[in-house]
Amino acid sequence: MSIQSLTADFAVAGQISPEDLPAIAAAGFKSVICNRPDGEAGPSQPAYSAIEQAAVAAGLQVRYLPAISGQVTPEHGAQLACLLDELPGPVLAYCRSGARSANMWQLAQAGRGG
Numbered sequence: 001m002s003i004q005s006l007t008a009d010f011a012v013a014g015q016i017s018p019e020d021l022p023a024i025a026a027a028g029f030k031s032v033i034c035n036r037p038d039g040e041a042g043p044s045q046p047a048y049s050a051i052e053q054a055a056v057a058a059g060l061q062v063r064y065l066p067a068i069s070g071q072v073t074p075e076h077g078a079q080l081a082c083l084l085d086e087l088p089g090p091v092l093a094y095c096r097s098g099a100r101s102a103n104m105w106q107l108a109q110a111g112r113g114g
Contacts, residue, residue, distance in 0.1 A: 001016055001020050001023070001024075009091065012095075012105070013093075014094065017051075021058040030090060031061040031089065033083060035100050036095040052064070065104070067104065069100060074110075093105070
């Protein structure tokens, strides 16, 4: 699992597994956002429900904001901005490679004028 910090309170990663959640919590993250639709990679991809269960067990907040690869919209950015206002940080968002999550973050910042 490779985590890329974009700010002190927001980082992105590629696909995580339920087994990664205790280490994510131990690294200081308080919340996780899934930006990958269930089933995108077939049965090898952990379902959001499995990630959610492991995240809650690790004491993390967790939200599901999926976007299809190559189809991240300003609306996704606005929704991410709302989640970032709601969730305790630092926040880790993940998708297949981290790129979608980073794109959503950029759109969220643009929507805030930042």
